[in-house]
Structures are given as C-alpha cells and as structure tokens.
Amino acid sequence: MLTSCTIEKPAAPSAxxxxELYAGLAAEAACISPKFLYDALGSKLFEAICELPExxxxxxxxxxFERHGAEIAQACGAGTTLIDLGAGNCAKAAALFPLLRPSQYVAVDISTDFVSEALARLRQRFPHIAMSALGQDFSSGLRLPDSVRAERRLFFYPGSSLGNFTPAEARAFLRRLRGQCGLDGALLIGIDLAKEKAxxxxxxxxxxxxxxxxxxNVLRHVNRLLGADFDVRRWRHAGFYNEAxxxxxxxxxxxxAQRVRWPGGGRSFAAGERIHTENSYKYRQADAIALLEQSGFEATRVWLDPxxxxxxIHARAIAPLGA
Structure with missing residues (x-):
C-alpha cells in the first residue's frame, strides 16, 4: 500500500x-530528444505555453473533460489506481479527482523535483487519496514499484504527448503500457487530431x-548535463507543420557558423543547420483507434470537441497480443 505521499527518484541518475545526448548531437542530422526539454525551467515554460491563445x-x-466529465468517470469507474504519465504540475488529473475518485494516484514525470513539489501541494487538498511521485523517463520503459496496486490500473496520458513518438514508437510504447495493465486495466488518453497548417x-x-x-532552454539543459558550451544567443527557434x-x-x-564543445568532443554547425528537438504527430480519429487496437487496447468511448x-479516448486492455 502506498503511503499518503511518497517520492521515488531514479536509482541511478541518468547514467x-x-x-544518448552524444549520439543525437553526433548524428548526421543532429537531434535532442524532446524529454530533455523538461528540466525545472522547461516545465514552467510549458505551463506558460498552455495559457497562450495560440x-x-x-x-x-x-x-x-468539463463537458463530458460525468460520462468519462462512468466509463473509467471509481476506485482505480490512476497512473498519470508526464504529470507535470498534476493539474489535469487533480481536476478530475472529484469525478474519477481514484483510490491511488501515481504521478510520473522526468522532472522529479517539479512533480514532487506539485504532489506535495496536491496531497493537502486530497488527503484521502494515497499518492506517489515517480521520477522516471517512462518513454523507454516504465518501472512501477510493488507499492503500486496491480488491480484496476488506469493509465492517464492527456495532452498531445503521444504525438512525440513516431507511429511505430507509439505502438511500442502503448504495447508496453498494455503489458502493465493486467486483466482489468485501461487507458484514458488525449489525441491531437489533424487540422489545417495555419x-x-x-x-x-x-x-x-x-x-x-x-x-x-534545452540548450541550457544540455550544457548542464554534458558540460557543453552552447550559446543560446546564436540559435533561433523553428516550429512548423510538415504536411507530408x-x-x-x-x-x-x-x-x-559555430563550434560547440563538450568534454571529450564537439561539433561544428554551419549557419542555418538545425538540431531537431521535437515531433508532434497529428492523427485522424480512425487512425488513432487503429493504433490502440494494434497495441492491445479496445476503444470503448471517444469524446470530441465541437x-x-x-x-x-477511453480504451480497455484486451487479451495480450499473441494470446
């Protein structure tokens, strides 16, 4: 059983x-995984992004959630173990607590300190819910401690974060979640749908x-992690929809043109050369449902905005693939 609030940090901090960063920066087309966007400052900046009109x-x-909350709660059922992936400030899950009425809440986020602070505030509002914070990079594998109840797990993955994976990576990720659902687990997921480029x-x-x-800000984070000397002033942001x-x-x-150095190496960048930091795939509704089915889930309900x-989408775990 979980204590009212426990914090579990990674056993071996990011060895x-x-x-991983060296490999990405050394690739022919340089890249940095989007998970490195979320240090403490990055997490706060993303909170600000969520308030922007655009x-x-x-x-x-x-x-x-506001319009269909009662229906969503009925589909999920009360008393679940709510496992919040990429919990951040925990606000999305907390807004649903009165409707979902989970018996346990597990907040998982790569930014350990950020999510721990959020959970400390949250437990004061909901002292009757057992809470735990896990500081993990769940994109490559989720390690749930024995204290997390195995029955009635409800994985909560809101926002458009599934789009950060390629479709093949998303399928593999969802299959790993299916493997931790048991016989009575489910998934409540947000999917950003395809729309016009503008x-x-x-x-x-x-x-x-x-x-x-x-x-x-990811360059500052890389500087700290690698001891690199990226000068943020010598870079610009480029964000756009690739229709193809x-x-x-x-x-x-x-x-x-510039040379960036880190202990034991470095790389020269030409003017205009790019480092790829994030993708966000946009799905058609039918394709999203098909992806879930290919991953061991069955979509039971879909709710859309006008x-x-x-x-x-609420999806229940079905028989394991190959069973």
Missing part, C-alpha cells in the same frame, strides 16, 4: 543520458515567443 490543445482537451504553425511558434524560449509527414516539427537553427480538433 545513460550523456551517451496553443489550443490544453484548453480544447480541458473543455472536453493553426498548427501558430500553436508551435507563438507571437510572444514563449515556445521559442521553451525550445531554446503529418507532424509538427520543432528545430533549433544556428544563426551563424470543432473535432481533439479527442479523448
């Missing part, structure tokens, strides 16, 4: 992180430049 996903999804371009390159600051690939892309573009920009 693989330098190797960034529709958060408020559109929130309106779906809306998507504005959402990922806002007028105030908050998204640009969020993207550029059905995804929004975020890049950092070198303003001028403009059909966003979908919230």
């Amino acid at each position: 693989h992180v330098p190797a 960034y529709y996903p958060t408020r559109t999804e929130g309106a779906i 809306l998507l371009d504005a959402a990922y390159d806002d007028e105030l430049g908050v998204t640009a600051a969020f993207n550029l 690939l059905g995804r929004v892309e975020m890049h950092l573009e070198a303003r001028e 403009r059909r920009w966003f979908a919230v």
